[in-house]
Amino acid sequence: MSETDKHLLNPEKWVSLHADYLFNYTIGRLNDRDLAKDLVQDTFFSALKAKNDFQGKASERTWLIAILKRKIVDYYRKINSIKGKAEVRMNFYEDGDREGEWLEERAPTDWSGEIEKKIENQELAVVLEKCIANLPEKHAMVFRMKTIHHIETEAICKELGITSSNLWVIIHRARTQLRKCMEDNWFKN
Amino acid sequence: MKLTCDEATAICDKSQYKEASLWEKIKLSIHLFLCKKCGLYSKQNKVMSTCYQKLKDVEGVKKTQLSQEEKEFIAQELKTKTAPKR
Numbered sequence: 001m002s003e004t005d006k007h008l009l010n011p012e013k014w015v016s017l018h019a020d021y022l023f024n025y026t027i028g029r030l031n032d033r034d035l036a037k038d039l040v041q042d043t044f045f046s047a048l049k050a051k052n053d054f055q056g057k058a059s060e061r062t063w064l065i066a067i068l069k070r071k072i073v074d075y076y077r078k079i080n081s082i083k084g085k086a087e088v089r090m091n092f093y094e095d096g097d098r099e100g101e102w103l104e105e106r107a108p109t110d111w112s113g114e115i116e117k118k119i120e121n122q123e124l125a126v127v128l129e130k131c132i133a134n135l136p137e138k139h140a141m142v143f144r145m146k147t148i149h150h151i152e153t154e155a156i157c158k159e160l161g162i163t164s165s166n167l168w169v170i171i172h173r174a175r176t177q178l179r180k181c182m183e184d185n186w187f188k189n
Numbered sequence: 190m191k192l193t194c195d196e197a198t199a200i201c202d203k204s205q206y207k208e209a210s211l212w213e214k215i216k217l218s219i220h221l222f223l224c225k226k227c228g229l230y231s232k233q234n235k236v237m238s239t240c241y242q243k244l245k246d247v248e249g250v251k252k253t254q255l256s257q258e259e260k261e262f263i264a265q266e267l268k269t270k271t272a273p274k275r
Contacts, residue, residue, distance in 0.1 A: 099193065102226050102227075119243065
């Protein structure tokens, strides 16, 4: 690559050129406005500190996204270790002799009529949003990436450093809990 | 060959993203044939997928952005950091 092909950094313009893009990228993964804002700001600071390491091979934005991705995975690891362990996991299935069978009180029950109408109701999104917010944070994060933002399984695994079987266990737990939450707060109330 | 309800519903969830393997789907249909609770889960799971799609549509409309003030604040902070230290 000749000197003239090299990308250059222009920190004075970072905010106006890339802040929205980085912010949207983060919101897609964390759905927390304040946290997203902090991570974007942190990304700019780290980038500034590391600006002498920038070799100009990738564009400025690609380089900034790479730094942001590391911040996101650090955050994921943090919630996975500290908070993840402190969270009380809700069990849906039996242990012991009847391992893997439905716990009677958490098994699905019939949703009485008018399901169609309830799906069309605008309030649905609000209630569903609350149910997602009740999930363990790590589950909510992976669930959103996969279900709401339609990011490919492989991409999520790579980004968060998890295996696909990890991912499917998380999705399974999230969906089981969300079904129950929506049954209690929407379809049967 | 025989699945527990936990395993069956896990496959059921996976198949909502069209990522369950053929063999998994076969095992699942056998389980669903025999287990009423999981049958109900499977039926409601499809409804849940529709709900998630609705949520996606709603979120697509209300696009979150940084305000001008927030951006200016970040820009200011960056400037302070770039300023040569005395």
